[in-house]
Amino acid sequence: MEEALERVIEHLSRARSVLFVTGAGISAESGIPTYRGIGGLYDGKTTEGGVPIEVALSGSMFRRRPELTWKHLHEIERACRGAKFNRAHEVLALMEGCFERCWVLTQNVDGFHKAAGSRNVIDIHGDVHDLRCTRCDFSERVRDYTHLAPCPSCPQCGSVVRPEVVLFEELLPPEKVAVMEREFAQGFDLVFSIGTSSLFPYITAPVVDAVARRRPTVEINPGQTQLSRVVDVQLQMGAVAACEAVWAARERWKRG
Structure with missing residues (x-):
């Protein structure tokens, strides 16, 4: 695990733009x-x-x-x-201030990312x-x-x-799709997939695109998904523990 964390910190230290793709797993420890x-x-x-x-x-x-x-x-x-946002949501909000460009793309409809302080949020399924x-x-x-x-x-x-x-059978909101496509087109130096089973094409697309561009990718999930075999680093643990560990490791790295 320490080796995997070191690789994540190495990727973070070189990145100027980061995308966090989140699913239900990041809110599970909030009781959702x-x-x-x-x-x-x-x-x-x-x-x-x-x-x-x-x-x-x-x-x-x-x-x-x-x-x-x-x-x-x-x-x-x-x-x-x-229920309310947890430490994982807080860490992603803190990360937003560490990069030139940082976005969260979430499938969740609980509104926790914005409540925790993230401003650049694409809540693609609404609130x-x-x-x-x-x-x-x-x-x-x-x-x-x-x-x-x-x-x-x-x-x-x-x-x-x-x-x-977005109810079942309904289309994604065009205005949010436009923002998502605009940011995807610019690409990201580093892409995280956190707590998602990666079932929807528009959720897997940023990771697949990053792999194709030879950009580093990180998956945080206690289980295996279809992305687990293609990402550069897998932290096989819950979102809160993983995000806390990444933030703590980053702070240690900054102190030298």
Whole structure:
């Protein structure tokens, strides 16, 4: 492990631009269920009504039966309520000030990266705390869902309100895709993959691109993923322990 850490610090010391790609694993130690970032309550299961969770939380279901989708959104939010960002999120926020260019691309919808202080965040799947009307321009940010009705309506026009997250079957938000593609096009000197099972092409793409450009890559994950065999360094451990170890090693290196 010490050898792997030394290699990570060597890469960090030479980098001017860094990308951190994060998944559910970075928030797991905050108490957030890890199933695709939306709730381990349903991992490999159907809902109590016999509907697969991917269907209940799909864009088409929301259009047909928003009350059913909101029922499960409420359950997921309730299971995560009270959780907050952890040391891994804090370390990535600190890292932002150490490089000329530093970004976080996250699949998570918990908003923890921004809450921890990161400014350059592409939350490609949205943030569960941001709500918007499905018809008019009403939007608001909420701390939790305690005050929301089972199927909340817009105070301006009465239409259904929804969280600003990407439901199953829905396209990624164009404005966030544009930022992601702009930053990808510039490339990064160093790319980290942290706590993600690397299932989506746009999540694996930065690592694959870095490998093709012969730029160093680091994976932080207690398990194996499809990227584990191609990255330069693998820290096979949890996100909090790994990020703390990397930050501590970097501070020691700075002191000489």
